[in-house]
Amino acid sequence: MNRFRPRGVWGFILRRLLLGVLVLILVSILVFLATQALGDPARAILGRQATPASLAALRRQLHLNRPVIDQYWTWVTGLLHGNLGISLAAQEPVTTLLRPRLVNSGVLVVLAAVLSIPLSIAIGAWAALKREKVFDQTSSNVLLALAALPEFVVALVLVILFATTVFHVLPAISTIPPGSRPWNNWVALVLPTVTLVIAVVPYVSRIMRASMIEVLESDYVEMARLKGLPERTVLVRHALPNALGPVFQVIALNLAYLAGGIIIIEVVFNYAGIGSAVQEAVLNHDLPVIQALAMLLAAVYVILNLLADVATILVTPKLRTRL
Numbered sequence: 001m002n003r004f005r006p007r008g009v010w011g012f013i014l015r016r017l018l019l020g021v022l023v024l025i026l027v028s029i030l031v032f033l034a035t036q037a038l039g040d041p042a043r044a045i046l047g048r049q050a051t052p053a054s055l056a057a058l059r060r061q062l063h064l065n066r067p068v069i070d071q072y073w074t075w076v077t078g079l080l081h082g083n084l085g086i087s088l089a090a091q092e093p094v095t096t097l098l099r100p101r102l103v104n105s106g107v108l109v110v111l112a113a114v115l116s117i118p119l120s121i122a123i124g125a126w127a128a129l130k131r132e133k134v135f136d137q138t139s140s141n142v143l144l145a146l147a148a149l150p151e152f153v154v155a156l157v158l159v160i161l162f163a164t165t166v167f168h169v170l171p172a173i174s175t176i177p178p179g180s181r182p183w184n185n186w187v188a189l190v191l192p193t194v195t196l197v198i199a200v201v202p203y204v205s206r207i208m209r210a211s212m213i214e215v216l217e218s219d220y221v222e223m224a225r226l227k228g229l230p231e232r233t234v235l236v237r238h239a240l241p242n243a244l245g246p247v248f249q250v251i252a253l254n255l256a257y258l259a260g261g262i263i264i265i266e267v268v269f270n271y272a273g274i275g276s277a278v279q280e281a282v283l284n285h286d287l288p289v290i291q292a293l294a295m296l297l298a299a300v301y302v303i304l305n306l307l308a309d310v311a312t313i314l315v316t317p318k319l320r321t322r323l
Contacts, residue, residue: 009313016309020302027298028079031291032072041088041285075288079295085288089280094292098277102296105266105273107182109258111189112196117251120201124208124247125240131213139205147202155195155268162191174269192269196262200254207250211243218242245312252308256301 042058043050050058059065063074078085084094123143127136146154163172174188182189215221216239224234266275274293281289 009310012313013306013310016306020306023302024295024298028076028295029072031294031298032075035287035290035294036068041287043285075291084292087286087289089284089286089289094288097289098274098292101272101274101277104176104182104271105259105262105275108189108192108196108262108265108271108273109255111193112200112258113255115193116197116200116254117204119197120204120251121208121244121247123201124205125212125243127205127209128212128216128243129235136209140209143202143205146198147206149198151195151199151264152268154198155191155265158191158195159268172269174271176272178272188271192265192271195265195268196258200258203254204247204250208243208247211246212239215239215243248308248311249305252304256297256304259297259300 042055042064046054046058056065063071066074075085082095084098086092087094087097090097123139127139130136159172161167162170170190171188172191174185174192176182176185176188220242221234221239224238225231262273263275263278265271266273267279270276277289278293280286281293
């Protein structure tokens, strides 16, 4: 039996990898077609006063006069070789243009994940253990209210409370000077990070509570208690690992959401991340930058969902035996 379990798990991972590759291929087609519909990049770069001759010359220079199929194939093969293309507006490699923005956004996402995931699991598990008591009822009402608030509303409320009207202890704008790193300006990270944490915690905590309650009422937990095991052992070794299975899926979706939803938060706080890069690329019709960011977010979704599936299998014995 043990010989086949690793093979089953690896077979599942291989199938999910192939499915992920198929998803990315379909996404690449949709992204390419969608960016083609944004308009003429040559017109966006030269402006409305450009002459037909100058437009034609720029299209030849940027290879925009080639057939669409050829443009798509050149772009996809470049992605496979790590070449994201040349920015039409900045006339520099997309990788060079986006690298500092990705680092800045990545720092925010990692901070929000490190803070929100343990906090969400702790709140949900404790609420399940204190079911129908004061902590459970209070946390449920607070989390429900927070889940109903859009992220930009949370951001604006935090700015009013801590950066302008009430306390004025934190900067309202999270500016990262050019050439600097986010960790050199940690005060500027506080409000964006707290906003993202508040955006994630309600959903994960509620799923954790529901999953934990279901596990606590299961037969195997009751059997462990009847065997005389200490309550701490029952919770840590039997209840919590099985309750985490469904939660991993929600965590993956929320982390993937952070990677995309962070754009709004960055715009609110004027944070130099992928949010401003997306905004500038759309205004300038900078197709290579838009395409690179879209594919990057799609890859993040695929990878996080794969990791969530694997983690769910590792902590759930029933799923391992079915593979």
